[in-house]
Amino acid sequence: MYMERGSMDEPISLSVYGTTDFKNLNMRQRLAFCAAMAGHNIFITGGGGVGKSHLIAALERHMRGIVLTAPTGVAAVNIKGQTLDRFMGFNTEYKTVHQVRKMRRDVRDRLEKLQVLLIDEVGTARCDKLDLVDARLKAAKKSKEPFGGVQVIFVGDFCQLKPVLNTKTEDGKLFQHDYGNRIYAFESESWQAANIQPHVLNEYFRQDDEMQRKILRFLRLGREIPKAVHFINQLAKGDVRDDALILCTTNSRADDINEDRYQTLSGQERIYRCIIDGHFTTRPAAEVIKLKPGARVMLLSNNPEKGYSNGDMGDVVKLSPSIVTVMLDRGYSVDVEQKEWEEFEYVAGEKGIEKEVSATFVQFPIRLAYAITIHKCQGLTLDSAIVDLTGGSFAEGQTYVALSRVRSFNNLKLAKKLSPRDVKFSPLAVDFTEYASNAAIARTGEDLEQFPQAA
Template sequence: MPDLKALFNEVEYSRQNIFLQGQAGSGKSTFIHYLKTNSNKRLALTSPTAVAALNIDGVSLHSFFKLPLSDFFVFDEILKTPRKRLKSMLAKIDLIVIDEISMVRADMLDIIDLLCKQAKSSSKPFGGIQMLLVGDLCQLPPVIKSNTYEICEQFYGSRRAYFFDSQAFKEGRFKTIELSKVYRQEDEGLLENLIKIRDAINLQSAVSYFNTCKIKDSSILESALLITPYNKVVDEVNEKRLALLSSPSKTYVSKTSGSFDQSLNTPAPKVLTLKVGALVIFNKNNATTWINGTSGIVEDLEEDVVVVRILQGNKIVKVAREEWTSYSYELDSSGALKEKEMGKFTQFPLQLGYALSIHKAQGKTLDKVIIDINKGAFAHGQLYVALSRTRRKEDIHLMRDISTKDVIMDARVVRFLRECREVIDVDSLF
């Protein structure tokens, strides 16, 4: 099987458009960082949301292409708007990377293709710019508003309108490569049954396997993170559990500098209220001590330090404020493409760790979880995302038995992946 170098070479030494698919924990983000560090190509790193872009030191698609926030893009209106700066930048770009591609709608990929063609005065797919699409179609899908179902059906034959439904993807002759090695789970039984859920095969067997994780000891409720599809439940649980602590609270307000957009989600709470004894999770990787999703208990609250006892290993750490930097791309005085720092968001890399939405759990490796789908999963990939957050089966706890009806995997996604799957083993990369 080809190794990491072969995957890197596939991108670096060809003009081939690639869809890099990998299940949860397979090293997709690691490869993006490796590519950025080692590539000699002039590349732009992008993602459908600003928060996701921060994770790869990139920019949002809306920011990069100057796209309006729209439920469905009106191509003619967008194309008639002059974009001289974008045209100048695209002339200098060899490769555009789009992370979290599963969340990109078909009309967004189509307008990106048209803007690239317009800027490069070329009829080639994406104006001849190489594209690398990275993500996991079995995780959370694009958000499609009900008021656009009809037009999505009309343009793309489906109300869901995934990126692979786009004309741009079909014309782009993308090669699909799948990362085969999973680094989050070392438990072969867990991994095998996650694949069954993900690929919608042998579901009864997988459901029976996970139903052995139903909560047997209520004490687990004190130390494990509840994950649920519902934001309202998350807010209620976190507020109630914090209020039960008798210790005084301390509030930390985030700081921003430059042009950091706080209008939407931020990578950490804008206002963080904690108490000694509170359960927290980290929301940013540390080089040596914790990762995004590590759980801990607050031991002390100081002005510039939060002292946390990490649950795995009972290690005491002093947590300082962290910075998240937003970027844009521009041409310098010599006409070369450069990444420009736009602004910073500063806050402790912590949030209350009693409950978290499945949507926000995507991308995190969690220590212990309680999965609450008492009202049922309601979207493609939700149960798979919830079940795939931990390293070990014994760290998964179900509030109730699950059934095959809880496994919502879009048949079109499963069929698409089966039709275009080429597996690549990049074990030697890591």
């Protein structure tokens, strides 16, 4: 059921407040939901495990005309949306705001009808990308308003993994020439002009232990790092199994571990090949999966009927052409069948923007899981893990992302003792995050007066 949005500060249809979706949100999720429905430009932030993805799904179900995008293909598939570049009609080359004002007819047609643009994982979007979105929407809408008058909803955490920039490439050099030391989306001129209202989600669903949440906040915000590191080194000696998932800093390290462990298995190997229909731009699972009985695996999708969730770990016990039987660490076996992932595109329709399936990818939602990179585990919730920072962490937010994946430090093991040097963070991202969070909390009373149903 879609709800009509209110214009700024107008009342919202009361029927949305009676839905199960709305009732299942906590107060801060409800405040963000109401602000979005009222037409505000908003930024929804919070650490890992606070329910950002859950809120996005609720917004899509109830907001007419909303388009879901994300900077990467994996993030877009996770929210059943489209990559930001593909929706906006951008290619991978570096462009200036002047160059993107001209666009293909089909791109202009859909942007003319765009009402609400949501960008998830905005923390990984560079500032130039937001300025390009702003310039193209202004051109398509023939409007000088920020983002051409389109309502924008940004979701993400700037204290997790930051935007990628290779300064050795020609595009990287052009970017530095135009933007200097700026890189984050909130440093863009378009963000500054759009009167973005921050909303913070601070009720954690992943970790129950208050001390663990406090330590993770220290890591995320760069506070009392020696104290936090000492606490983690004392507690993260979990009694995890030897083949628990290892979180690594590099692809090469993860690949080597997976290959070495897999080669020790002696059972009959079975090979599963994917089926792709259309131009599927990302790979939610491997195109070719090789499995043997006893292989350690991770499941890559949610299937409540079958009894497994994205991130579940287990061991392969039986292989057939159509089913992979996995004994989960939870203590029961599940029959995993092939999954069809869909990629979407948004097209101009008679009544506005319409969402269509553009491509499908069919494969078993399984991957070898002796090891995985920290980048690939962002967004996952794990029952146990081994964190391997061999060589040290090299990216800001990387250590926080790794340590915040597990439900409890009691089920976490460190391959080597953590050092304060392993905890890298961006003071700029921390300052902005604290500013946004404090502003959202200080505005709570005012927001509840405007949206009393959120209480």
